[in-house]
Amino acid sequence: MAKVLVATEKPFAKEAVDGIRKIVEAAGFELALLEKYTSNDDFLKAVADVDGLIVRSDKVTREVVEAAKNLKVVVRAGAGYDNLDLAACTEKGIVAMNTPGQNSNAVAELAFGMMLYIARNSFQPGTGAELKGKKIGIHAYGNVGRCVATIAKGFGMEVYAFDPFVTAEAMAAEGVKVCSTVEELYATCNYVSLHIPANDKTKNSINFDLLSKMPKGGVLVNTARKEVIHEADMVKMMTERPDFKYVSDIEPAIAAELKEKFGNRVFFTPKKMGAETAEANVNAGLAAARQVVGLIKNGDKTFQVNK
Known part of the structure; x- marks a missing residue:
């Protein structure tokens, strides 16, 4: 047996x-x-x-x-x-x-919970922003990315995606606007939802050069892995772009530094909880x-x- x-x-x-x-x-x-x-x-x-x-x-x-x-x-x-x-x-x-x-839907819903939280001033008094009409970029259009796209459409967002492993035809068939390069995705979108794995090619790949292409008021949403973020570059980005915000369900090693320096422009769950x-x-x-x-x-x- x-x-x-x-x-x-x-x-x-x-x-x-x-x-x-x-x-x-x-x-x-x-x-x-x-x-x-x-x-x-x-x-x-x-x-x-x-x-x-x-x-x-x-x-x-x-x-x-x-x-x-x-x-x-x-x-x-x-x-x-x-x-x-x-x-x-x-x-x-x-x-x-x-x-x-x-776990895909659970992760996607958490991504939107964090987006709403950061868009509405961490639920503190003051004028926030709406998600409707904003452009969201999905970096890796796998199972979670597809769920994010579905929810985003419900919010009335324009959905873009970049994934070299998914055909443009497949993404377009689901009503997603396809970006031919990762740089195009970041330069186009107000929000980028990150879903890439952590491997030799992706670790530290989300760097200053890429993030600095985002429009004014850009928000990076990370429910993937902390290793894909170049942490020193993230500090540089937050410092040089006071309009930029970062939310994640993976608390990075530099979480305390980011919170102290940038206040409610950052948000981290206490532990990885996308699938919780x-x-x-x-x-x-x-x-x-x-x-x-x-x-x-x-x-x-x-x-x-x-x-």
Whole structure:
């Protein structure tokens, strides 16, 4: 009998756990839970005999991979997967997956919550601005980007996008104006919603040269990864452009400095919380369970990220 472990320092909601159990046991597998663990040793012991592993933001390091002698598949319940050591998984023949799309609406809604907050003076007295009629640029038109576009249209915004991995025809078919370069996107839009992953090509890529192209009153919205922001350049941008604002659900290392210097021109959630909704929690957990079962029973590698 195959064994599946759900290892979550921050557990799934009960509804998600119940759903995961139903999916796993219906497949004839055993489900084990490791929740709220405080020691990595507990994690290492728990993975020793499992065939499938489901995590949230828990770090699946090389040490964990080495300890999991029978592991065939690990699924990160969420879109990002930088907490998985992909090289170690590949060396051991373990399929690593994420669950793209399951958290997308939650992230997109948070992006708009932050946009409204910053547009209306952090909900303090004073004249703010409306989103209607403004131009929003979507930097990476994936699952979250599509949700952002849908919501933006409801606000009456003009939607632009740049993504070299999505065809212009596909974006145009969804009523999005296509930018041929990333520079064009930033130069055109009042708001830019950032959805790129953190990798060797994107880290520190959101720099002064790019941000300085934004129109007066420009706002950068980051629900992606803090590593893609060139932090020194962000300080420079905020200093030289007193009209510019930055909101993010990833608090950067320079958060205290930015808050002290620029006040309500910046806003950061205390931790990354784009996917922190009950619905996203359940959706991602159930998707992860289906993917583990699909791989073990049928060899389905649809969402493999370590190809």
